[in-house]
Amino acid sequence: MALNNPYATYKNNSVTYASKEQLLLMLVEGAVKFAKIGRQAIVDKDIKKCHENLIKAQNIFYELMATLNVEQGGEWAKAMMNIYDFIVRRLTDANIKKDVTIMDEVIPLIEEVKNTWEEAYKLSKNIK
Template sequence: MYKSKGIQAYRKDSIKSDLASADPHRVIQLLMQGALEKLALGKGCIERRDWEGKSHALTRAVEIINALRDALDRDVNPELVDNLESLYEYMTVRITEASVSKDTTVLDHVMGLILQIKGAWDQITPADKQAAYGQTEARVGAV
């Protein structure tokens, strides 16, 4: 028990320091990873019949997905943003349904969707990130 709390505290501090020094691209990666971890935890809680743990984990997963939705920048690519907003909304509805029905296959489906988005996000090159940051700075400077 003591070791587990120590590991959790270290991990939480590690994530906080990673976030503090992260660029926006890395923050999105960390959010996606966090959503995947909470979904996996929720799935495990369902399998163990830990209803309180399930509720906490899946609520947190929905909160993270909502943070991803809030981070979307409509000015960059409105059509893509519309599609991602719809997909994130679909995910939150499905997570809620899975929580009520205790259906882990639905959670597997949502995790698969996040993995697809994360896979594409992870392939963004440093040059692509710099170009995007340049576009953002140009838009901010023009205001």
């Protein structure tokens, strides 16, 4: 059983007991990871692996879009929604075309989203 595996237990507990902010960081870190795996799969001509990982990255951004409160967040939230939407569209394009150039365009943007949320988390926790 997976729970007998110490790593699986740790991973399960880290998600179970994470704060909302920590879960958000895990999501955006996952998006970066899946996008990079998808990019490498394009290079390796592994269509299935590419598709699976780009869909995972897209799904993370769909989740971020679904949970973003645009009314409460104002202009900043609207700008983030536009960025999320752009990323999803570019991931879709890259997946359809199996185009590494599109991935080279979108991965830095996904990393910037991750960095933005990491910085926001640090500021909210007063971490240097």
